[in-house]
Each structure stands twice: as structure tokens, then as C-alpha cells.
Amino acid sequence: MKKQSIKAILIDVGGVLALGESSNWKKGKFIPSGVHLNMAKKLKISIDQYLDSIDTNYVSAITGKISKQKVIETLSRNFGIDSKKLKKFYIDSYKKNFKQNKELFNKLFKLKKQGYKIAVLSDQWFLSKEALMPEKIYKNFDETIVSCDVGVRKPNQKIYQLAVKKLKVSPKEILFIDNQKWNILPAKKLGMNTILFKSNKQLFSDEKWGNLWK
Ligand SMILES: [Mg+2]
Known part of the structure; x- marks a missing residue:
């Protein structure tokens, strides 16, 4: 069908x-x-206390406005624990609450073998990146554009433009996949094809792009 017009998959x-x-x-x-x-549970404090303690540091770290070292230092101090423990708590919490979508990785790497470019467009701060984006998986992507590294986050149009530039294809040759409506809009505006992700099943049977995964 329309399969031929897509050259790159850009994914959340x-x-x-x-x-x-x-x-x-x-x-x-x-x-x-x-x-x-x-x-909050690990630190034995209320969620409100926890949110007060992370304050603007966490949000600033998502766009790299605070360095990795600085944010770890500040949060350790606010929580009164050492930085090693802080890191471990976060990494464990992310790993506990997320699981790698192996089925989707397999499909993407198959597409890569077929000649498609595969790339990531993600909002992360340093510790979520470390926990959720293991190097051994993500080194297989053509591009990984992550907010804390590039200094801008979704839905800012600039991060989408950066992706287009890095992928060296036109926006209409990109299929962008994200689970948040507000992140889909700027991609659409640029002319990308988009899918609002709900589940693998829904993605693989998408009316327009389902054939891509077959
Ligand atoms: Mg998302």
C-alpha cells in the first residue's frame, strides 16, 4: 500500500x-x-514531600538545564541520602515500573534490516535514560534523540525538526509513533505520518500502516 513512502520510523x-x-x-x-x-515509598516520605523535594530540578533535568552531576547532588541533599543510593533507588524504581517492549524492538530491527531508518524521540532525564534505554539495545538505532541530551523536549517543534535533520529524509517519509496526543500534533504539523500508540496489537493492525509490520 503506502508502505513505500515511509523511509524512517521515529518512535517514543x-x-x-x-x-x-x-x-x-x-x-x-x-x-x-x-x-x-x-x-516516595523508598524514601519513607509522602508523595507531596517528595514532589516538594524534587522541586524544579527534575523538570529542568529533562531538558538538560541542570547537569547529571548537579541534579544527583541536589536531590541527594534534599532527600538526605548519598548519591549512590539515590541513583540505585531511581534505577530500581524505573525498572520496576517499566518493561522493555521486546516484540516491538524485534519488529523495528526487522524493518531496519529491510532498509528503513529507525530512530528514537524521547523525553528523559539522566536517570530515566540510564534505566530505560540500555546501551546494548539502543546502539542499534540510527538516531537516538533524547531531551536531556539535546536541550529541548516534546512537544517543542524544535526537537521534531532536529529529528528530521538527523534522519535526512523529508517529514512525509517519517512515521512518528507516540503514546501522547500532545506529542503527535507538532509531528503532524511538520507533515509527518503519525500513530497514537495504545498497544502493540493496535499498532500492528493500524489501518494505514499495519502492513509495514507484517
Ligand atoms: Mg511516551
């Missing part, structure tokens, strides 16, 4: 390649994910 990590619940904003209120709830 949290909620797609790493299955699990990400944090959300609803009506201006931060809805913490299981990772943050788990962290």
Missing part, C-alpha cells in the same frame, strides 16, 4: 518502547507516575 520510549505509566500533567497539576510514588 516511555509508554511505547518501555511499557509503563509516565507522569502526566492534568489541568496544570502534576500526576506522578509509579516511579515517583515508588521513590
Whole structure:
């Protein structure tokens, strides 16, 4: 069908390649994910206390506005634990709350063998990246564009433009897959093809792009 017109797959990590619940904003209120709830539990503090302690540090780290070292240092101090323990708590919490979508990785690597470019467009901070994006899997992607490394996050148009530039294909030759509606919009605006991800089953049987995965 339309299979020939796609040259690159650009795909999200949290909620797609790493299955699990990400944090959300609803009506201006931060809805913490299981990772943050788990962290509060590990630290033996309330979720409100936890959120007060991470303050703006966590959000700033997503776009790399605070360095990895600085954010670990600040959070360790706020929580009163050493940085090694802090790192371990976060990595364990992410691993507990997310699982790698092996079926989807297999499909993507098959597409790569067929000549498609595969790339990641993801919002992460340093510790979620370390926990959710193991090098041994992600080195197989043509491009990995991650907010804490490039200094801009979705849904800022700039990160999508960066992806287009790196992939060296036109937006209409890109299939963008993400589990959040607000991240789909800028991709569409640029002219990319898009799928709002809900499950592997839904993705692989997509009306327009299902054949790609066969
Ligand atoms: Mg996501």
C-alpha cells in the first residue's frame, strides 16, 4: 500500500518502547507516575514531600538545564541520602515500573534490516535514560534523540525538526509513533505520518500502516 513512502520510523520510549505509566500533567497539576510514588515509598516520605523535594530540578533535568552531576547532588541533599543510593533507588524504581517492549524492538530491527531508518524521540532525564534505554539495545538505532541530551523536549517543534535533520529524509517519509496526543500534533504539523500508540496489537493492525509490520 503506502508502505513505500515511509523511509524512517521515529518512535517514543516511555509508554511505547518501555511499557509503563509516565507522569502526566492534568489541568496544570502534576500526576506522578509509579516511579515517583515508588521513590516516595523508598524514601519513607509522602508523595507531596517528595514532589516538594524534587522541586524544579527534575523538570529542568529533562531538558538538560541542570547537569547529571548537579541534579544527583541536589536531590541527594534534599532527600538526605548519598548519591549512590539515590541513583540505585531511581534505577530500581524505573525498572520496576517499566518493561522493555521486546516484540516491538524485534519488529523495528526487522524493518531496519529491510532498509528503513529507525530512530528514537524521547523525553528523559539522566536517570530515566540510564534505566530505560540500555546501551546494548539502543546502539542499534540510527538516531537516538533524547531531551536531556539535546536541550529541548516534546512537544517543542524544535526537537521534531532536529529529528528530521538527523534522519535526512523529508517529514512525509517519517512515521512518528507516540503514546501522547500532545506529542503527535507538532509531528503532524511538520507533515509527518503519525500513530497514537495504545498497544502493540493496535499498532500492528493500524489501518494505514499495519502492513509495514507484517
Ligand atoms: Mg511516551
